[in-house]
Amino acid sequence: MTTAQGTGVTLTEAAAAKAKALLDQEGATDLALRISVAPGGCAGLRYQLYFDDRSLDGDVSEVFGGVKLVVDRQSVPYLMGATIDFADTIEQQGFTIDNPNATGSCACGDSFN
Incomplete structure (x- = not known):
């Protein structure tokens, strides 16, 4: 596991x-995995994790296993x-985010504060 010095995200x-496999499947070489925080959800903030071809002013990025991870400066x-991890078990499948800055979350786990 490597921590990105610029983004602060691992x-x-x-x-x-998994992200690299999804990108390879699509044949996409110009996309980055972007994580951001936006207002929303019952606890106040919601994560957004998606592939993006944009480069925003102030973006911070690091490369992990051939995948470019991008975080906007506000996030x-x-x-x-x-x-950011990927779980593939009977109980859970998909990307998960463990954030020590989240002081609480809503009951459904969809947002945090």
Whole structure:
């Protein structure tokens, strides 16, 4: 596991491998995995994790396992120390975000504060 110095976010090997597999499947070479924080949800803030071809002013990026991870400058303070992982178990499948900055979350786990 490698921590990105610029973004403050860690992308685990499992998450990087899954993101790379999805990008390779689409044949997309110009996309980055973007994580951001936006207002929303019952707890106040919601994560957005998606592939993006845009480059925004102030973006911070790091490369993990051939995948470019991008964080916009407004989201960096909210995501400092966060870990993005990929779970593939009976109980859970998909990308997960463990964020030490989140002081609480809603009952459904869709948003945080």
